[in-house]
Amino acid sequence: MRHHDLVVIGAGSGNAVVDDSFAGLDVAIVEERWFGGTCLNAGCIPSKMLAYTAHVARTVRDAGAHDVDAELRTVRWRAARDRVFGRLDAERDSGRRDREQEDAITVYEGSARFTGPRTLRIDRPDGPVDISAGRIVVAVGGRPLVPAPVAEAGLPYETSDTVMRIDAPPRRLAVLGGGYIAAELAEVFAEAGSSVTIVEKEQRLLGPQDETVAERFTELVRSRYDLRLGREVTALGGRPGALLLTLDDGTTVDADMLLVAVGRVPNGDRLNLDAAGITTHDDGRVRVDRHQRTSAEGVFALGDVCSPVPLKHVANREAEVVAHNLRHPEDLIACDHELVPAAVFTRPEIASVGATEQDCRDKGLDYRVGMADYGDIAYGWAMEDTTGFCKVLAEPGTGRLLGAHLMGAQAPTLIQPLVLAMTLGIDANTLANSPYWIHPALTEVVENALLDLDL
Template sequence: MRQHDLVVIGAGSGNAVVDDSFAGLDVAVVEERWFGGTCLNAGCIPSKMFAHTGHVARTVGEAGAFDVDAELRGVRWRQMRDRVFGRLDAEREEGRRGRREADFVTVYEGRARFTGPRELRIALADGAVDITARQIVIAAGGRPLVPGPVADSGLPYETSDTVMRIDAPPRRLAVLGGGYIAAELAEVFAAAGSSVVIVEKEDHLLGPQDETVAARFTELARSRYELRLGREVTAVGGRAGALRLTLDDGATVEADMLLVAAGRVPNSDRLHLDAAGIATRDDGRIVVDAYQRTGVEGVFALGDVCTPVPLKHVANREAQVVAHNLRHPDDLIAADHDLVPAAVFTRPQIASVGATEQDCRERGVDLLVGEARYEDIAYGWALEDTTGFCKVLAERGTGRLLGAHLMGPQAPALIQPLVLAMALGIDAATLATSAYWIHPAPTELVEKALLDLGL
């Protein structure tokens, strides 16, 4: 049985754990599918590249609002796809090659399963190998959740793992799910010319968002797509290219293609964790402490396989924490998930950090709410934006910022001053009045929302 000092299972964010400071150790990286992980190959990076192309297409189509005569003749889907994945596939292979060429790293391309607390069997293309390690990092990621009626139908469907690599957009696309993945990809395909119908079991799209964001985005989406809200798919029939979805109210939805974007699940169930004595939560996430340690000595976990916030920037931060704690066992640092910002790259864009208004209401917080609209600021006039806004939540009396929520152009960038203020403990009044805010600039939206708190 080959012995290693450190084994990392997963070459997404797990790959970031190992740098040259580990060169004195015997390290192994196990990856069964994609170097670079979901983000590089099928997630946040390609979807944002597709989303930006969709944004350009929408801008051309809406140019008349700015007194510009322009005509959108179509999105060259296959060329866009090849441009995006031509770059990203090369990045993946460069990462794979770099790991293989590292003198102190052994790469196993296969699926790892635990056979003991720090023992693994790796299924390779030409057999299997058993290894053991002094320390193991589990960074095996997650995968799309496929509901039973879809999986059991035997009919074709796409997920976020596959849909961006298809040859052409469908005439009519059914999207199952109403979260951020569903919202982003629906926008991409609509901009490319598909007719889109969204089936979502909740009464709003983007349900985990602040209630104001969810309600206003749902109304905008209703003007662009066919929405079947509060509904679930009970059966999928028809044939490839002519699918028929039966809903729980007896209604049917016809579509050329089905995109399943109903959530994601951790890959913990594929690792035989019981053999190692590693505990999981009810939803399958591996149980870790603040230092990313599992209950088995020497075994850490990071990213979507364990985190409460399955976002790439969170996995990267957890990788930094794990790397430090592997090297400095007597000086551990903790991962902090309290103030994680997030963005949805739809049109309009959405960004959030901290508590929602409904969170504060449930906790009985004495709350102040400030709001400003894009149409309240000069740059919003330039954008001809009549739907976007910034909403900030603060504790009455102290002015402590509790949450912030934006919907509109450049929202993921505009939220960053609020993220920094919350992380550094800067109160709303200080943030609003202590520094200059450029006029006219989009950031005035944040300033006006802060001043609207009345502190």
């Protein structure tokens, strides 16, 4: 049995753990599927590249609002897809080659599972191999969740892992789910020419978002999609290319293609964690402490397999923490998930950080709400924006910011001053009145929301 000083299982954010500071150690990286993980191959990056293409198409469609005569002839789907994945697949292959060429790193292609404390069996195309390690990092990510009525039907369906690589957009696309993945991909295919039906068990899309965001976004997209809200799929029938979804109220949806986007599950259940003494939460996430250590000595975990906030920027931060703690076991640092910003790259874009208004109510907090519309600032006039807004939540008296939510152009960028203020403890009054805010920039919507707080 070959022994390594360090084994990293998963080459997404796990690959970022190993840098030049690990020189001199015998390191192995195990990857079952693709270097770069979900983000590079089937998640954050390709979806945003295609979302931007969709936004360009929407800009052409809406050009008349700015007295510009323009006509959208078509979105060249296959060309767009090949542009996106031609670049990303090259990045993935380059990442693998670079690791394989490093003298002190062994790359194992295959799926790993624990056979005991810090021992692994790797099932490779050319046969299994057993290895052991002084320390191990579990970074195997997650996968799309597929409901039983779909999984058991024996009919084809797509997930975010596959749908962006299809050869042509379907004429009729049914999207199962109403979260951020469903919303982003629905827009991509709607702008590419698909007629979209969304089936969501909640009464609003983007349910985890602040209630104002979820309500307004749902109303905005009613004219774009056929929304079946408060509904679940009980059966999937028909045949490939002519699917029939039966909903729990007896109604049906005809579709040429089904996209399942109801959420994701961690991949820890594929690792035989019990053999290693690694415990999990009820939802399958690997349990880790503030230092990303699992219950098994010498084993760390990071990313979607363990994180309460399964986002790429969180996984990257956790990778930094793990790398430090591997190098400096006498000086551990912790990972803080308290104030993690997030964004949805639809049109309009959405961004959030901290508590929602419903969170504040549920916790019985004393809070104030500040609101400002894009349409009330000069750059909003330039954009002819009638729907965008910024909402901030703060504690009366102290002005401590509790949460912030934006819906509109550049929302993921505009929220960053609020993220900084909340992270650094800058109160709402100081943030609103101390720095200059450029006029007439979109940042004025943030300034005005802060000034609207009755503290």
